[in-house]
Amino acid sequence: MILLNSNAYHIYWLGRYLVRIYNLCEHLPFTQTVQVHEFCQAFALPMYDVTSLNRLLIESAEPFSLKTQLYIVNENVQELRGLLSIQSYAEIRDLIKNVGENPIEIRETVKECAKRLSNENSDIYLFFTLGEQVEMLDTRLRFRENISLLVDEMSHTLNRLIDLGWGELQSFWHAFVQQPYSSAFYILLGKLHIMFEARQ
Amino acid sequence: MAEHEENVWNASDHYIQEQRSHVLLNNTSLSSEKLQTVNLFEQLKSEFFNEMLDDTTFSEESCKKIEQWLSRRTLLELTELNLRAKQHFLYHGITFNVYGDQEGVERTIPFDLIPRVIEKKQWEKIQAGCVQRVKALNQFLYDIYNEQEILKTGLIPAYQVMTHEAYQPLMYKHQIHGKIYSQVSGIDIIRDNQGEFFVLEDNLRTPSGVSYMLESRKISHQLMPDLCQANNLLGIENYPQLLKQTLAANALVDHEPMIVVLTPGRYNSAFYEHAFLAREMDVPLVSSRDLFVQEGNVYIKTIRGKQKVDVIYRRVDDAFLDPLAFRPDSTLGVPGLMACYLQGNVVIANAPGTGVADDKSIYPYVDSMIQFYLNEQPILKNVPTYQCRKKDELDYVLSHLDQLVVKEAQGSGGYGMLIGPQASEQEIDSFKLKLKQSPEAYIAQPTLKLSVAPTLTKEGVAERHIDLRPFVLSSPDRIDIVPGGLTRVAMKQGSLVVNSSQGGGIKDTWIVEALRS
Numbered sequence: 001m002i003l004l005n006s007n008a009y010h011i012y013w014l015g016r017y018l019v020r021i022y023n024l025c026e027h028l029p030f031t032q033t034v035q036v037h038e039f040c041q042a043f044a045l046p047m048y049d050v051t052s053l054n055r056l057l058i059e060s061a062e063p064f065s066l067k068t069q070l071y072i073v074n075e076n077v078q079e080l081r082g083l084l085s086i087q088s089y090a091e092i093r094d095l096i097k098n099v100g101e102n103p104i105e106i107r108e109t110v111k112e113c114a115k116r117l118s119n120e121n122s123d124i125y126l127f128f129t130l131g132e133q134v135e136m137l138d139t140r141l142r143f144r145e146n147i148s149l150l151v152d153e154m155s156h157t158l159n160r161l162i163d164l165g166w167g168e169l170q171s172f173w174h175a176f177v178q179q180p181y182s183s184a185f186y187i188l189l190g191k192l193h194i195m196f197e198a199r200q
Numbered sequence: 201m202a203e204h205e206e207n208v209w210n211a212s213d214h215y216i217q218e219q220r221s222h223v224l225l226n227n228t229s230l231s232s233e234k235l236q237t238v239n240l241f242e243q244l245k246s247e248f249f250n251e252m253l254d255d256t257t258f259s260e261e262s263c264k265k266i267e268q269w270l271s272r273r274t275l276l277e278l279t280e281l282n283l284r285a286k287q288h289f290l291y292h293g294i295t296f297n298v299y300g301d302q303e304g305v306e307r308t309i310p311f312d313l314i315p316r317v318i319e320k321k322q323w324e325k326i327q328a329g330c331v332q333r334v335k336a337l338n339q340f341l342y343d344i345y346n347e348q349e350i351l352k353t354g355l356i357p358a359y360q361v362m363t364h365e366a367y368q369p370l371m372y373k374h375q376i377h378g379k380i381y382s383q384v385s386g387i388d389i390i391r392d393n394q395g396e397f398f399v400l401e402d403n404l405r406t407p408s409g410v411s412y413m414l415e416s417r418k419i420s421h422q423l424m425p426d427l428c429q430a431n432n433l434l435g436i437e438n439y440p441q442l443l444k445q446t447l448a449a450n451a452l453v454d455h456e457p458m459i460v461v462l463t464p465g466r467y468n469s470a471f472y473e474h475a476f477l478a479r480e481m482d483v484p485l486v487s488s489r490d491l492f493v494q495e496g497n498v499y500i501k502t503i504r505g506k507q508k509v510d511v512i513y514r515r516v517d518d519a520f521l522d523p524l525a526f527r528p529d530s531t532l533g534v535p536g537l538m539a540c541y542l543q544g545n546v547v548i549a550n551a552p553g554t555g556v557a558d559d560k561s562i563y564p565y566v567d568s569m570i571q572f573y574l575n576e577q578p579i580l581k582n583v584p585t586y587q588c589r590k591k592d593e594l595d596y597v598l599s600h601l602d603q604l605v606v607k608e609a610q611g612s613g614g615y616g617m618l619i620g621p622q623a624s625e626q627e628i629d630s631f632k633l634k635l636k637q638s639p640e641a642y643i644a645q646p647t648l649k650l651s652v653a654p655t656l657t658k659e660g661v662a663e664r665h666i667d668l669r670p671f672v673l674s675s676p677d678r679i680d681i682v683p684g685g686l687t688r689v690a691m692k693q694g695s696l697v698v699n700s701s702q703g704g705g706i707k708d709t710w711i712v713e714a715l716r717s
Binding site (some may be wrong): 005083 | 291466474482483485489503504507
């Protein structure tokens with residue numbers, strides 16, 4: 001199977017969005033103002049109150065709402081139609097289409113989608129894992145949590161990418177490992193996104 | 201199925217006045233009873249050629265076998281089987297979008313459980329006729345882009361070809377491997393009241409529908425495993441492999457060629473089919489952003505670096521293939537693609553410029569092409585066609601508009617046509633003006649009583665009009681055609697429209713030697 005850069009890009013973002021949705025569902029519904037402020041600060045949102053934020057995340061069509069993010073997941077799956085196996089495509093599509101409304105059901109759906117993608121070709125799984133790890137790292141940096149274990153895991157993933165010929169990422173990754181802050185991380189991501197587009 | 205679909209709008213007077221060809225099972229008590237046995241199909245007898253009853257190549261016993269299978273089930277059971285087919289389509293996303301549909305609703309193509317059956321010897325004639333036709337059309341294409349011998353004889357007016365919108369000057373004197381311009385062709389076939397097969401249209405650009413042909417067979421196996429197995433159907437499942445072999449055979453390289461399927465993207469109504477074929481052939485499905493040209497070659501961008509492309513099975517129209525050669529505003533094509541193609545560094549299937557041969561204004565000449573290039577008589581006839589660009593034929597058409605079907609020479613999807621017997625006086629007068637203004641843009645055909653096949657409806661089994669689209673695969677050394685093709689059926693009572701965007705459905709097509717149950 002030949003994996004196109006564009007396919008890899010969509011798989012990567014599929015990984016990112018599924019983790020993003022899963023993490024969001026772990027917070028929902030917010031019950032305490034402190035939690036809400038921490039969340040809003042991490043994601044550079046206005047300081048909503050508990051009720052407003054819950055409503056925006058669960059019910060609305062705002063860019064950061066669950067509904068919008070599930071829509072983006074579906075969009076990415078559609079772009080992968082010619083690549084995913086018939087069964088995976090149908091099952092993931094069905095899962096997203098019939099996703100429940102409460103955060104617990106949504107988390108289960110996300111887990112099921114990830115399970116199906118883990119059964120796909122190893123190249124597909126590599127980029128899916130990359131997306132998952134990037135999103136987890138991004139979230140942990142935002143909440144100032146410990147990232148050392150995740151950095152080790154992601155090193156392994158990046159080494160596999162380098163074996164494919166993505167060696168240009170190496171210096172950016174080293175720069176981030178040396179100075180594991182958001183700024184270096186986003187420079188790394190910028191390079192990664194360019195490589196999806198212009199790899200020749 | 202948006203590409204070059206043809207509405208079968210040839211209506212008969214009888215059809216307009218009275219439709220009496222279905223079994224009415226309105227009585228709700230019958231919904232739990234078995235369908236009427238023995239004479240289930242007999243009751244469908246009407247003035248139309250019934251594919252199941254009137255084909256003398258079948259033994260009467262053959263027809264009874266399907267009747268018996270149906271009769272052993274209630275209408276509810278059969279309806280539920282059809283519903284399972286719909287659910288299968290929905291679950292797998294085998295849907296299509298209708299252009300211009302504001303809601304952007306995805307629709308499934310209605311599938312009818314009752315197969316269309318063609319006896320093997322009949323099929324052999326259709327097969328031979330399609331192969332002959334595609335051979336002649338490919339030779340015609342080679343000729344008009346090279347020595348133009350047929351034009352010199354005057355058999356086909358040179359003006360009509362050279363000024364045709366689809367004629368690609370870039371292709372003039374470009375040598376194509378094996379002289380194959382249309383590697384994938386779809387021939388639309390109908391049957392008249394005498395059971396005679398006619399070719400309604402040739403599709404040489406980007407014919408679609410093969411994925412539905414394959415899905416119909418898959419569903420038939422799921423819903424009627426016993427009947428399918430017992431009848432030893434001629435297989436069609438190898439189509440994707442045959443297509444891949446055909447594309448590979450057209451390549452210009454000695455090693456295993458890199459083949460890609462070029463799609464306009466997922467908003468194209470046939471995207472499902474593009475994805476299906478790419479996956480079944482195990483080749484990349486690409487859009488314009490995945491391809492680039494470098495030093496005269498076409499490459500795809502993969503995670504392991506660029507890879508040279510040898511064959512592009514394109515499902516993008518000519519005009520959008522290359523913004524440097526055709527429409528400059530196209531974002532669906534690849535800048536520089538035509539330069540690579542003309543240098544012989546990549547194969548495009550089907551070749552640019554094939555559209556001139558599948559146009560309705562060229563269609564009337566195909567019989568002549570067969571005689572000219574192959575020195576043979578056509579095995580499959582054309583529907584008689586009047587070319588409005590010819591004065592005497594225009595005069596005839598103008599004075600018989602209420603009896604004819606008039607179509608745009610470059611139209612598709614049933615738009616821009618007039619169905620004389622169904623048109624009002626005002627519509628006819630309005631169309632007369634159009635014809636007088638641009639006669640070269642229209643052709644006309646007499647109405648035909650199209651054949652029908654038993655089809656499951658809410659009320660029971662009823663007759664519905666059908667057509668057939670076999671798919672022909674051409675490479676320099678051989679021509680392949682999988683048995684059958686796609687049968688399209690007009691699902692609505694009284695309708696002759698098989699177009700999927702207007703409610704047309706599909707049936708599985710069985711080629712058998714003798715039916716068994």
